[in-house]
Every structure is written in C-alpha cells, then in structure tokens.
Amino acid sequence: MRRMLGCFVILLTIHLNLSANETDNNKTSSYEEFHSYTNQLAEKYCSVFYLSVDHPRAIALTFDDGPDGKNTSKILDILNNKGVKATFFVVGMFANIYPKTIMRIVADGHEIGNHSWSHQDFRAIDNRHIINKELHPTSELIEKITDVYPKILRPPYGVIREDTIKYLASSGWKIINWSVDSYDWQRDISVDDIKKQVTEYIHPGGIILFHSSIYKDNTVLALTDIIEDLINQGYIFLTVSELLSSAVKTLEN
Numbered sequence: 001m002r003r004m005l006g007c008f009v010i011l012l013t014i015h016l017n018l019s020a021n022e023t024d025n026n027k028t029s030s031y032e033e034f035h036s037y038t039n040q041l042a043e044k045y046c047s048v049f050y051l052s053v054d055h056p057r058a059i060a061l062t063f064d065d066g067p068d069g070k071n072t073s074k075i076l077d078i079l080n081n082k083g084v085k086a087t088f089f090v091v092g093m094f095a096n097i098y099p100k101t102i103m104r105i106v107a108d109g110h111e112i113g114n115h116s117w118s119h120q121d122f123r124a125i126d127n128r129h130i131i132n133k134e135l136h137p138t139s140e141l142i143e144k145i146t147d148v149y150p151k152i153l154r155p156p157y158g159v160i161r162e163d164t165i166k167y168l169a170s171s172g173w174k175i176i177n178w179s180v181d182s183y184d185w186q187r188d189i190s191v192d193d194i195k196k197q198v199t200e201y202i203h204p205g206g207i208i209l210f211h212s213s214i215y216k217d218n219t220v221l222a223l224t225d226i227i228e229d230l231i232n233q234g235y236i237f238l239t240v241s242e243l244l245s246s247a248v249k250t251l252e253n
C-alpha cells in the first residue's frame, strides 16, 4: 500500500508538470498521448519503469544519444566545473567509436546507462532481438571498457511495449524515462527555451532529459546556466541509480 502511495505521489507530480507543459502552444497531441501512455506505464510497472522518484531534494540529469566527438566532452567539462554528477544513456555503436569518452564519463564519476546499440524503435522488434542485438552488446561493450555492465536502460524515443517491459523486468533491468524534458531534441529550439523548459518545470525527484549528440550545441550553451539555477533552487544532483536507491518509496519497501 505504501508503495502504491509512492507511485501515486510520483504520478501526481508528473501530472502537474505535464499540465504546465501542456499550456504551451507548440506541443503536439501525439506528444501528449506519449506522456499519457508513459504515465500509465509508470503507474502499472512502478518498480521497473520510472519517470521520476519520490525524493525531497535530489534530481538526475540524463544525456542521451552519445558519445560523440564534440559535445559529450564539452558537457563533461561543464559537469566537472560545477561538481555535478549525471547519467549518460549511450548508444552502443557510438561507444564503439569513442571508447575514450566512455572511459572519461566513468572516470569523472558519472553513470552510464544503455540506450540500445543502433537506436531502433523497440516497438518494431521482438524481445529476443532487443536483448541479443541491442541491449546485451551495448552493456557488454561498456563492461569491456569500464568493468561495469549497465542494467539500466532508456529505450530509443522513450517508447516500449508492455510485453518488453515484463520481459526485461524478469532479467533485472530498470527502464528509465524522464519527467522533465529540456526539449533539446527539437531542431530549432533556442538556448533560452531549453533553459526555461528545465528551470520552470523542475521538481524534486525529477529525471531530466537532455541529449549529448553532435548537433546539440544549444544544450551545451544552456547547461551552465541551468545547473547554476538548479543549485540556487536547492537541488542536489545524483546519478539515476543513486536517485533510485535513495528514493523514499525504496526506503519504505
């Protein structure tokens, strides 16, 4: 029951956040449907599929789609300069090209999560293929580079079938989406709008979506101000695994 209450609190937080987002006039109905669907998944599979956690002060910055040869290193410089930890959901085929950046992510104290090998839509491929061709090769490569086999993943585009969630849960995976979207995936979003999306809609226990790929120059340009604002708001920064393990609902179980 307490665990169910924990899930409810999380969902309420997400709902409030999304309601605020929905007042913006440039959000498509399909994106609203996406959030509605992921909210349902987070409620139904609340110990496996996460948008956020119940925590009074902590948040987690996450960066998808790296590593690359340019922006991931710039993001690491900023995080290092601010003394902030984050989580990088990396694509296996890019980790294969930039293993030194993977080494640096870990050496700097950050966490690495799995964002598939080739960034395919998981809804279009069967569960064995997802494990054998997308998730396992990526985590195996990360383990070769860092000695750690990641068991947290973010599905490409944040989309996943329910049968896949159950399949992955049975082998100990945690699926991590987000509750605060920087919208840096939008091609023409400005630096100021990225800052606004994060600093206005941030909430305790939130997981924040950014990207660290080669075209994300505006993410790099926005990041220092965002971190300074979040520090001034009193937030502390944890990796995703730290956030999950220190969440209130976990302590109650």
Ligand SMILES: [Zn+2]
Binding pocket: 064, 065, 115, 119, 156, 157
């Ligand atoms: Zn992605």
